[in-house]
Amino acid sequence: RKLSVGNVQEVEGEKIGNGQSRILVFVRLRPMGKKEREAGSKCCVRIVNKRDVYLTEFANENDYLRLKRLRGRHFTFDASFPDSTTQHEIYSTTTAELVEAVLQGRNGSVFCYGATGAGKTYTMLGTIENPGVMVLAIKDLFNKIRHKSFDGHNVVHLSYLEVYNETVRDLLSPGRPLVLREDKQGIVAAGLTQYRAYSTDEVMALLQQGNLNRTTEPTRANETSSRSHAILQVVIEYRVKDASSNIINRVGKLSLIDLAGSERALATEQRTLRSIEGANINKSLLALSSCINALVEGKKHIPYRNSKLTQLLKDSLSGSCNTVMIANISPSDLSFGETQNTLHWADRAKEIRMKTCDVNEEIQIPDSGEKQAKLLLELQKENR
Ligand code: ADP
């Protein structure tokens, strides 16, 4: 199968990132939850304008009294969304252009990153009344293919899978763990269901069922494990005619990823390296960060092999890497530490993108899990 090139470069250049590897970083603040309100929590985050997030550093009164002053910190992102933002606004600002690139025959990925309860699954999957990025992206793909396809022929395949404790499972057809194999197209999960979708209507139910198949914590039978990564892969194929009437087959792949809760990977300053190890570091989450770093720094060796998640995302991340990160945060001061960690990490992801030509030794992440954890810890301290 041949990938078309056409005028992709132009489109990419304008809309995605001037031919450079870059990660667009967005922050979404969710509304205060009922439990948080009942626990008397205060809001410690404010979206100041369309790009800035203000985190009140000492929302806690004891901290305030101790430090005798109130300080806050501003962060700037490609866009920051207040809690009133609709699912459609999130989709159109973060993902619509990526969908356009996928229609041009490119690969793209959207990651939702943040602590458990911060709103990742709501953003990605959403509800029947308010479908999220996964559903809105597929809807948009269907609509646009219909306009772009010259003969009406199109194929949309969906795969939905989970990485949990370095085990890969098919969420559309639960059963034994899947084995990852390398073939001509790259790394594939052997036997993974490729569901051919014909309309958007069936997709929400399919994905909701898939989500119910995600691994749950043994102690909380009804809750999805915070250590489970869910990956929806949408592969589209359709035909266009170029200026000289040649028929071109276009294939593009969009990966939409609801990552595991970041709280276990990004330990807080108070924790020692030993306790991070004890807390069962999410190997896949750390490996993802080191791959993104290596890609943006233009390294020859990208450590995809370090985890199942990065092996699966290899072809979405490599080459011209169109990657979007949505960092989800809670407004509650009860989640202050997690929010701070998420914002620091999101902020760093943004910085790395801006330093594509200027290699900064400090942000190189070594391959081993232990070194990664140590480095992350140092980076977090530095960021404070
Ligand atoms: P995560 O997947 O990050 O663990 P969830 O997406 O499950 O978090 O969100 C936690 C709770 O907050 C859920 O009940 C969800 O419906 C609600 N929620 C999250 N984001 C929003 C939002 N933007 N608007 C309304 N409710 C939200």
Ligand code: MG
């Ligand atoms: Mg979730």
